[in-house]
Amino acid sequence: MPTPRAAAARTLRFRHEYRDNHPGRYSGKLHAAWIAGCSTALIGLCILQIVPGGWHWVMAPIAFVVANFGEWWLHKHTMHWRFEPLKTLWHRHTIEHHNFFTETHMAVDSTRDLRIVLLPPIAILGVALLHGLIGIALGALLDAQAGWAWLLGGITHYLVYEMLHLASHLPNYRWFASLPILSTVRRNHWIHHHQSLMPDYNLNLTVPLADWALDTTDLQRNFWGVLFNRYRMDCLKPEVQQRIPERSFGGDAPPTHTPHSG
Protein backbone atom coordinates (compact mmCIF):
# COMPACT_ATOMS: atom_id res chain seq x y z
CA MET A 1 0.00 0.00 0.00
CA PRO A 2 1.47 3.43 -0.95
CA THR A 3 2.28 5.91 1.80
CA PRO A 4 -0.30 8.72 2.32
CA ARG A 5 2.10 11.21 0.75
CA ALA A 6 2.68 8.98 -2.31
CA ALA A 7 -1.08 8.34 -2.68
CA ALA A 8 -1.84 12.07 -2.50
CA ALA A 9 0.90 12.85 -5.04
CA ARG A 10 -0.50 10.20 -7.40
CA THR A 11 -3.98 11.75 -7.20
CA LEU A 12 -2.62 15.23 -7.96
CA ARG A 13 -0.64 13.84 -10.90
CA PHE A 14 -3.77 12.17 -12.27
CA ARG A 15 -5.74 15.43 -11.95
CA HIS A 16 -3.12 17.32 -13.96
CA GLU A 17 -3.07 14.63 -16.67
CA TYR A 18 -6.88 14.50 -16.84
CA ARG A 19 -7.15 18.28 -17.21
CA ASP A 20 -4.41 18.29 -19.88
CA ASN A 21 -6.27 15.58 -21.80
CA HIS A 22 -9.57 17.54 -21.71
CA PRO A 23 -8.53 21.05 -22.74
CA GLY A 24 -11.58 22.02 -24.85
CA ARG A 25 -14.43 24.40 -24.14
CA TYR A 26 -16.48 23.27 -21.18
CA SER A 27 -18.68 25.06 -18.66
CA GLY A 28 -19.47 23.25 -15.43
CA LYS A 29 -22.17 25.82 -14.63
CA LEU A 30 -23.86 25.19 -17.99
CA HIS A 31 -23.60 21.42 -17.49
CA ALA A 32 -25.25 21.69 -14.04
CA ALA A 33 -27.88 24.12 -15.37
CA TRP A 34 -28.76 21.71 -18.21
CA ILE A 35 -29.31 18.83 -15.76
CA ALA A 36 -31.28 20.99 -13.28
CA GLY A 37 -33.31 22.67 -16.05
CA CYS A 38 -34.27 19.48 -17.93
CA SER A 39 -35.07 17.62 -14.70
CA THR A 40 -37.23 20.34 -13.16
CA ALA A 41 -39.06 20.91 -16.46
CA LEU A 42 -39.87 17.20 -16.69
CA ILE A 43 -40.87 17.05 -13.01
CA GLY A 44 -43.19 20.04 -13.53
CA LEU A 45 -44.71 18.47 -16.65
CA CYS A 46 -45.42 15.23 -14.75
CA ILE A 47 -47.01 17.04 -11.78
CA LEU A 48 -49.35 18.92 -14.13
CA GLN A 49 -50.65 15.61 -15.55
CA ILE A 50 -51.63 14.02 -12.22
CA VAL A 51 -54.90 14.81 -10.43
CA PRO A 52 -54.25 16.03 -6.85
CA GLY A 53 -55.24 13.54 -4.15
CA GLY A 54 -55.47 10.49 -6.42
CA TRP A 55 -53.91 7.09 -5.72
CA HIS A 56 -51.56 7.47 -8.69
CA TRP A 57 -49.09 9.50 -6.66
CA VAL A 58 -48.01 6.33 -4.85
CA MET A 59 -46.23 5.28 -8.06
CA ALA A 60 -43.69 8.10 -7.59
CA PRO A 61 -42.10 6.81 -4.33
CA ILE A 62 -42.26 3.26 -5.73
CA ALA A 63 -40.31 4.43 -8.81
CA PHE A 64 -37.81 6.20 -6.52
CA VAL A 65 -37.18 3.01 -4.52
CA VAL A 66 -36.84 0.87 -7.66
CA ALA A 67 -34.41 3.45 -9.10
CA ASN A 68 -32.44 3.35 -5.83
CA PHE A 69 -31.84 -0.38 -6.35
CA GLY A 70 -31.14 0.24 -10.06
CA GLU A 71 -28.53 2.86 -9.13
CA TRP A 72 -26.85 0.34 -6.80
CA TRP A 73 -26.86 -2.38 -9.48
CA LEU A 74 -25.48 -0.16 -12.25
CA HIS A 75 -22.79 1.23 -9.96
CA LYS A 76 -21.65 -2.22 -8.85
CA HIS A 77 -22.04 -4.19 -12.07
CA THR A 78 -21.21 -1.69 -14.82
CA MET A 79 -19.18 1.12 -13.22
CA HIS A 80 -16.95 -1.12 -11.08
CA TRP A 81 -17.00 -4.21 -13.30
CA ARG A 82 -15.41 -4.19 -16.74
CA PHE A 83 -18.09 -5.57 -19.04
CA GLU A 84 -16.83 -5.19 -22.63
CA PRO A 85 -19.98 -3.69 -24.27
CA LEU A 86 -20.22 -1.11 -21.47
CA LYS A 87 -16.52 -0.56 -20.84
CA THR A 88 -16.86 3.21 -21.43
CA LEU A 89 -18.91 3.44 -18.23
CA TRP A 90 -16.31 1.42 -16.31
CA HIS A 91 -13.42 3.53 -17.67
CA ARG A 92 -15.11 6.84 -16.92
CA HIS A 93 -16.02 5.79 -13.40
CA THR A 94 -13.37 3.39 -12.06
CA ILE A 95 -10.36 4.75 -13.97
CA GLU A 96 -11.18 8.45 -14.24
CA HIS A 97 -13.62 9.40 -11.47
CA HIS A 98 -12.02 7.19 -8.80
CA ASN A 99 -8.47 8.32 -9.60
CA PHE A 100 -9.47 11.98 -9.75
CA PHE A 101 -11.21 11.76 -6.35
CA THR A 102 -9.62 9.65 -3.63
CA GLU A 103 -9.89 9.62 0.16
CA THR A 104 -7.26 12.35 0.40
CA HIS A 105 -8.72 14.57 -2.34
CA MET A 106 -12.52 14.47 -2.45
CA ALA A 107 -13.31 18.01 -3.56
CA VAL A 108 -13.34 19.72 -6.95
CA ASP A 109 -10.88 22.59 -7.45
CA SER A 110 -13.06 24.53 -9.90
CA THR A 111 -16.34 24.25 -11.81
CA ARG A 112 -14.38 22.75 -14.76
CA ASP A 113 -13.96 19.63 -12.61
CA LEU A 114 -17.76 19.08 -12.73
CA ARG A 115 -17.09 17.34 -16.04
CA ILE A 116 -15.87 14.30 -14.10
CA VAL A 117 -18.57 14.51 -11.37
CA LEU A 118 -21.87 15.00 -13.24
CA LEU A 119 -23.10 12.36 -15.67
CA PRO A 120 -22.68 13.38 -19.34
CA PRO A 121 -25.40 15.78 -20.61
CA ILE A 122 -27.00 13.03 -22.70
CA ALA A 123 -27.69 10.89 -19.59
CA ILE A 124 -30.88 12.80 -18.72
CA LEU A 125 -32.33 11.77 -22.10
CA GLY A 126 -31.52 8.10 -21.43
CA VAL A 127 -33.03 8.27 -17.94
CA ALA A 128 -36.18 9.98 -19.27
CA LEU A 129 -36.49 7.41 -22.06
CA LEU A 130 -36.13 4.46 -19.68
CA HIS A 131 -38.65 5.75 -17.13
CA GLY A 132 -40.88 7.02 -19.94
CA LEU A 133 -41.09 3.52 -21.44
CA ILE A 134 -41.97 2.04 -18.04
CA GLY A 135 -44.54 4.85 -17.65
CA ILE A 136 -46.09 4.02 -21.04
CA ALA A 137 -46.35 0.34 -20.02
CA LEU A 138 -48.01 1.35 -16.72
CA GLY A 139 -50.33 3.63 -18.66
CA ALA A 140 -51.42 0.68 -20.81
CA LEU A 141 -51.80 -1.65 -17.82
CA LEU A 142 -53.29 0.73 -15.22
CA ASP A 143 -53.86 4.35 -16.05
CA ALA A 144 -51.96 7.15 -17.83
CA GLN A 145 -51.60 9.11 -14.56
CA ALA A 146 -49.83 6.14 -12.94
CA GLY A 147 -47.34 6.31 -15.81
CA TRP A 148 -46.76 10.06 -15.29
CA ALA A 149 -46.27 9.46 -11.55
CA TRP A 150 -43.65 6.78 -12.31
CA LEU A 151 -41.80 9.21 -14.58
CA LEU A 152 -42.02 11.81 -11.80
CA GLY A 153 -40.38 9.43 -9.28
CA GLY A 154 -37.70 8.34 -11.76
CA ILE A 155 -36.64 11.86 -12.78
CA THR A 156 -36.71 13.04 -9.14
CA HIS A 157 -34.40 10.16 -8.25
CA TYR A 158 -32.00 11.15 -11.05
CA LEU A 159 -31.94 14.80 -9.92
CA VAL A 160 -31.34 13.80 -6.27
CA TYR A 161 -28.55 11.47 -7.44
CA GLU A 162 -26.77 14.27 -9.31
CA MET A 163 -27.23 16.79 -6.48
CA LEU A 164 -25.96 14.48 -3.72
CA HIS A 165 -23.03 13.22 -5.78
CA LEU A 166 -22.09 16.81 -6.56
CA ALA A 167 -22.41 17.72 -2.85
CA SER A 168 -20.12 14.79 -2.01
CA HIS A 169 -17.38 16.36 -4.12
CA LEU A 170 -17.71 19.94 -2.90
CA PRO A 171 -15.35 21.46 -0.33
CA ASN A 172 -16.14 20.96 3.34
CA TYR A 173 -18.56 23.69 4.21
CA ARG A 174 -19.23 23.46 7.94
CA TRP A 175 -23.00 23.67 7.54
CA PHE A 176 -23.02 20.40 5.57
CA ALA A 177 -22.64 18.58 8.89
CA SER A 178 -26.01 19.93 10.06
CA LEU A 179 -27.93 18.42 7.12
CA PRO A 180 -28.91 14.83 8.03
CA ILE A 181 -29.11 12.95 4.71
CA LEU A 182 -26.49 15.05 2.96
CA SER A 183 -23.89 14.50 5.70
CA THR A 184 -24.64 10.76 5.68
CA VAL A 185 -24.17 10.54 1.91
CA ARG A 186 -20.97 12.63 2.00
CA ARG A 187 -19.38 10.31 4.58
CA ASN A 188 -20.63 7.20 2.77
CA HIS A 189 -19.21 8.42 -0.52
CA TRP A 190 -15.89 9.36 1.07
CA ILE A 191 -15.63 5.77 2.36
CA HIS A 192 -16.57 4.49 -1.13
CA HIS A 193 -13.70 6.51 -2.63
CA HIS A 194 -11.10 4.59 -0.62
CA GLN A 195 -9.35 2.58 -3.33
CA SER A 196 -9.49 -0.61 -1.26
CA LEU A 197 -13.25 -0.34 -0.63
CA MET A 198 -14.77 1.06 -3.82
CA PRO A 199 -16.17 -2.10 -5.46
CA ASP A 200 -17.73 -3.42 -2.26
CA TYR A 201 -19.13 -0.65 -0.03
CA ASN A 202 -21.55 2.28 -0.19
CA LEU A 203 -22.72 1.97 -3.77
CA ASN A 204 -25.82 4.16 -3.24
CA LEU A 205 -25.65 7.89 -3.89
CA THR A 206 -29.21 8.91 -3.10
CA VAL A 207 -30.20 7.25 0.18
CA PRO A 208 -28.38 4.12 1.43
CA LEU A 209 -31.47 1.89 1.11
CA ALA A 210 -30.10 -0.77 -1.27
CA ASP A 211 -26.74 -0.67 0.56
CA TRP A 212 -28.52 -1.53 3.81
CA ALA A 213 -30.85 -4.15 2.25
CA LEU A 214 -28.04 -5.87 0.31
CA ASP A 215 -25.48 -5.52 3.13
CA THR A 216 -22.98 -3.33 1.29
CA THR A 217 -23.07 -0.54 3.86
CA ASP A 218 -19.79 -0.07 5.74
CA LEU A 219 -21.73 0.37 8.99
CA GLN A 220 -22.94 -2.03 11.64
CA ARG A 221 -26.25 -0.28 12.30
CA ASN A 222 -29.98 -0.74 11.65
CA PHE A 223 -31.59 1.06 8.70
CA TRP A 224 -32.41 4.27 10.60
CA GLY A 225 -28.92 4.30 12.09
CA VAL A 226 -27.39 3.98 8.60
CA LEU A 227 -29.73 6.65 7.18
CA PHE A 228 -29.04 9.20 9.93
CA ASN A 229 -25.43 8.24 10.69
CA ARG A 230 -24.10 11.59 9.45
CA TYR A 231 -20.28 11.75 9.93
CA ARG A 232 -20.03 9.15 12.72
CA MET A 233 -17.12 6.73 12.33
CA ASP A 234 -17.56 4.59 15.45
CA CYS A 235 -19.89 1.97 13.94
CA LEU A 236 -17.72 0.64 11.10
CA LYS A 237 -17.83 -3.08 10.32
CA PRO A 238 -14.59 -4.67 11.58
CA GLU A 239 -13.61 -5.79 8.06
CA VAL A 240 -13.95 -2.19 6.83
CA GLN A 241 -11.92 -0.88 9.73
CA GLN A 242 -9.10 -3.27 8.78
CA ARG A 243 -9.13 -2.15 5.16
CA ILE A 244 -8.80 1.59 5.59
CA PRO A 245 -5.55 3.18 6.68
CA GLU A 246 -5.33 4.70 10.16
CA ARG A 247 -4.90 8.14 8.68
CA SER A 248 -8.50 7.92 7.50
CA PHE A 249 -9.86 8.12 11.03
CA GLY A 250 -10.56 11.63 12.11
CA GLY A 251 -13.08 11.58 14.97
CA ASP A 252 -16.76 12.00 14.20
CA ALA A 253 -16.56 13.93 10.96
CA PRO A 254 -14.15 12.15 8.62
CA PRO A 255 -14.53 14.33 5.54
CA THR A 256 -13.93 17.45 7.62
CA HIS A 257 -10.80 15.94 9.08
CA THR A 258 -9.43 14.39 5.94
CA PRO A 259 -6.17 16.03 4.94
CA HIS A 260 -6.33 18.08 1.71
CA SER A 261 -10.06 17.37 1.36
CA GLY A 262 -10.97 20.98 0.72
Ligand SMILES: [Zn+2]
Ligand atom coordinates in the same frame (compact mmCIF):
# COMPACT_ATOMS: atom_id res chain seq x y z
ZN1 LIG B 1 -17.76 10.19 -6.51
Ligand SMILES: [Zn+2]
Ligand atom coordinates in the same frame (compact mmCIF):
# COMPACT_ATOMS: atom_id res chain seq x y z
ZN1 LIG C 1 -17.79 4.09 -7.55
